Amino acid sequence: MIKEIYRSVFRGDPVSTDKGKTELVFYNLWLHIHPAKVRKEHLKLHHTWYLGFIAFYLLVILCVTGVALMFYYHPHTTVAYKDMKDLTYVVFLGQFLRNMHRWAAHGMIIVVFLHLCRVFFTASYKTPRQFNWVIGVFLFLLTMGLSFTGYLLPWDQLAYWAITVGTNIASYVPIVGSEVRLLLLGGHIIGDQALLRFYVLHVLLLPGLLIALTMVHLWRVHKDGGLSRPLWKLDGGADATREIAMPAGQEKTYGLMQIITGKPIFEMLTPAEEADTVFSYPYAFYREGVAFLLTMASVMAISLFWNAPLEALANPAKTPNPAKAPWYFLGLQEVVSYSAIIGGVIVPALLVMALLAIPYIDRNPSRRLKDRRLIITAFTLLVIANIVLIIIGTYFRGEGWSWVWPWMDRAGGGH
Amino acid sequence: MDRRQFFTCSTSGMALLFITGATAVGALVRFLYPGVYDEPPQRLKIGYPGDFAFGPTFLAEEKIYVFRDDTKGFSAASAVCPHLGCTVQYVGNDRQFSCPCHGSVFDATGKALYGPASRPLEWLEVTLAKDGQLQVDGGRKVPDSYSLRVQASS
Numbered sequence: 001m002i003k004e005i006y007r008s009v010f011r012g013d014p015v016s017t018d019k020g021k022t023e024l025v026f027y028n029l030w031l032h033i034h035p036a037k038v039r040k041e042h043l044k045l046h047h048t049w050y051l052g053f054i055a056f057y058l059l060v061i062l063c064v065t066g067v068a069l070m071f072y073y074h075p076h077t078t079v080a081y082k083d084m085k086d087l088t089y090v091v092f093l094g095q096f097l098r099n100m101h102r103w104a105a106h107g108m109i110i111v112v113f114l115h116l117c118r119v120f121f122t123a124s125y126k127t128p129r130q131f132n133w134v135i136g137v138f139l140f141l142l143t144m145g146l147s148f149t150g151y152l153l154p155w156d157q158l159a160y161w162a163i164t165v166g167t168n169i170a171s172y173v174p175i176v177g178s179e180v181r182l183l184l185l186g187g188h189i190i191g192d193q194a195l196l197r198f199y200v201l202h203v204l205l206l207p208g209l210l211i212a213l214t215m216v217h218l219w220r221v222h223k224d225g226g227l228s229r230p231l232w233k234l235d236g237g238a239d240a241t242r243e244i245a246m247p248a249g250q251e252k253t254y255g256l257m258q259i260i261t262g263k264p265i266f267e268m269l270t271p272a273e274e275a276d277t278v279f280s281y282p283y284a285f286y287r288e289g290v291a292f293l294l295t296m297a298s299v300m301a302i303s304l305f306w307n308a309p310l311e312a313l314a315n316p317a318k319t320p321n322p323a324k325a326p327w328y329f330l331g332l333q334e335v336v337s338y339s340a341i342i343g344g345v346i347v348p349a350l351l352v353m354a355l356l357a358i359p360y361i362d363r364n365p366s367r368r369l370k371d372r373r374l375i376i377t378a379f380t381l382l383v384i385a386n387i388v389l390i391i392i393g394t395y396f397r398g399e400g401w402s403w404v405w406p407w408m409d410r411a412g413g414g415h
Numbered sequence: 416m417d418r419r420q421f422f423t424c425s426t427s428g429m430a431l432l433f434i435t436g437a438t439a440v441g442a443l444v445r446f447l448y449p450g451v452y453d454e455p456p457q458r459l460k461i462g463y464p465g466d467f468a469f470g471p472t473f474l475a476e477e478k479i480y481v482f483r484d485d486t487k488g489f490s491a492a493s494a495v496c497p498h499l500g501c502t503v504q505y506v507g508n509d510r511q512f513s514c515p516c517h518g519s520v521f522d523a524t525g526k527a528l529y530g531p532a533s534r535p536l537e538w539l540e541v542t543l544a545k546d547g548q549l550q551v552d553g554g555r556k557v558p559d560s561y562s563l564r565v566q567a568s569s
């Protein structure tokens with residue numbers, strides 16, 4: 001009986017056979033995003049560092065804990081802060097779930113950024129994966145957008161002033177700026193309308209977009225011929241050029257083999273290469289499972305020991321001194337403290353455009369590090385500059401945004 | 416259907432599609448503008464002239480500094496920093512406004528001295544309401560020389 005039920009759910013042969021292992025992947029909506037067999041080199045930690053997967057797992061954790069928080073949260077200025085207090089002090093597991101949501105959100109920004117760096121340094125954005133990189137840039141922006149909209153929801157001082165500064169930056173955008181701010185806030189002040197709009201964006205629109213784009217992103221990884229070959233395999237002849245999809249034939253308008261450019265792994269591999277592959281079940285799934293457990297355990301451990309901050313109730317009359325944006329924007333805030341239009345509009349716009357354009361500007365076919373000195377130096381310098389500015393903003397800025405040494409007695413304190 | 420018919424059909428079809436789409440997007444954007452703004456009024460009664468001490472008074476709720484000068488009378492400055500909207504503080508000793516967010520400093524007339532703010536603080540019109548109370552209009556900007564002289568009753 002139990003066996004019968006099991007067979008009705010999982011219809012393939014038993015997984016003890018090779019056919020069964022293939023069918024397990026093919027017949028399953030969730031698993032068939034994987035190929036049935038994967039190259040051993042792709043399972044190696046030091047190619048992907050599993051960062052894409054970890055980003056995905058954090059997204060799952062965020063969705064689950066986020067829905068849990070929604071059971072207790074009202075997006076209204078008179079009660080939002082009280083709801084946070086209730087979560088902290090009276091709701092069973094409330095503080096823990098809030099911590100998980102907050103730390104996973106910070107973690108996701110870091111991990112998505114590291115994933116972007118990994119893809120950059122391994123030159124995996126090159127043909128045929130240019131567009132998946134572009135999708136990735138939008139995933140990164142959506143991740144930031146989610147953090148930003150989530151920041152207002154607790155309705156504490158931190159929230160209120162970070163969003164005041166953040167949305168005022170929008171007004172510096174020429175022509176449309178103040179209209180964008182008006183639409184974002186649903187008014188001229190940060191009040192109930194703004195809280196409601198940020199809430200809708202945070203719990204519905206942005207996550208919906210992020211999930212939809214993530215699905216496209218993962219699908220594209222598969223359709224672009226699987227993951228890129230690791231750099232250490234390039235000298236064995238596996239160069240970027242080898243991965244370009246087959247050109248369409250002349251005599252027939254199309255054939256199935258030309259549509260399926262994703263290189264079905266059985267057909268396109270030489271027997272020698274075939275020997276270098278393993279079944280996704282259990283090898284890939286096992287590793288992904290471990291990555292998930294480690295992600296989950298880390299988020300839970302951090303949430304046990306550190307509480308998500310909650311400051312005093314939002315007070316429009318009193319700006320905390322210093323008033324800092326969320327840490328990942330502190331690099332920009334540092335520039336904003338010299339000029340709002342440069343730090344708030346020009347620099348971010350240029351950075352995003354540069355990121356989007358990388359795969360199309362960089363026409364150098366080689367993926368080897370030594371052939372890409374210029375672009376790697378430029379990218380690395382930008383990353384370091386941003387990190388340095390974030391550190392300065394976090395630890396070296398005190399009252400009135402003046403320079404302080406963190407080891408001196410510090411007034412105000414930062415986040 | 417001949418070639419010409421086909422092209423007329425498909426062009427008008429596309430045009431129709433485009434118009435419908437553009438209308439829908441326009442309507443959606445229009446929808447996002449609130450019909451009413453549930454916001455406090457810009458023009459506020461702030462109390463009787465005699466209630467104010469000489470020097471600055473900070474009205475926290477309204478984010479307004481009211482100054483009473485024995486010769487010039489009343490004037491009011493918005494405490495909203497023209498850089499990115501933090502609330503500036505008046506430092507009486509220096510006769511300066513300073514902003515906690517990115518360190519902009521303004522002199523007593525509201526002129527930006529240093530920091531990222533490029534515009535001066537805004538001065539707001541102060542008038543006398545019928546009932547004798549002072550009234551500040553956040554929507555009416557005035558030059559920094561503006562002030563209202565009243566025959567103080569106290």
Ligand code: HEM
Nearest residue numbers: 048050051052053055056116124133136137139140227228
């Ligand atoms: C929500 C955020 C994201 C999620 C959940 C995600 C997920 C993934 C996953 C699971 C993979 C498979 C392999 C791996 O672990 O590296 C992958 C690969 C890839 N990702 Fe992302 N990603 C995200 C953001 C980004 C960003 C910001 C970029 C770059 C701008 C990007 C560009 C790529 C590219 C080009 C590949 C193919 C890499 C290769 O073939 O070696 N992704 N992504």
Ligand code: FES
Nearest residue numbers: 496498499514517
């Ligand atoms: S908001 Fe006042 S200096 Fe930036």
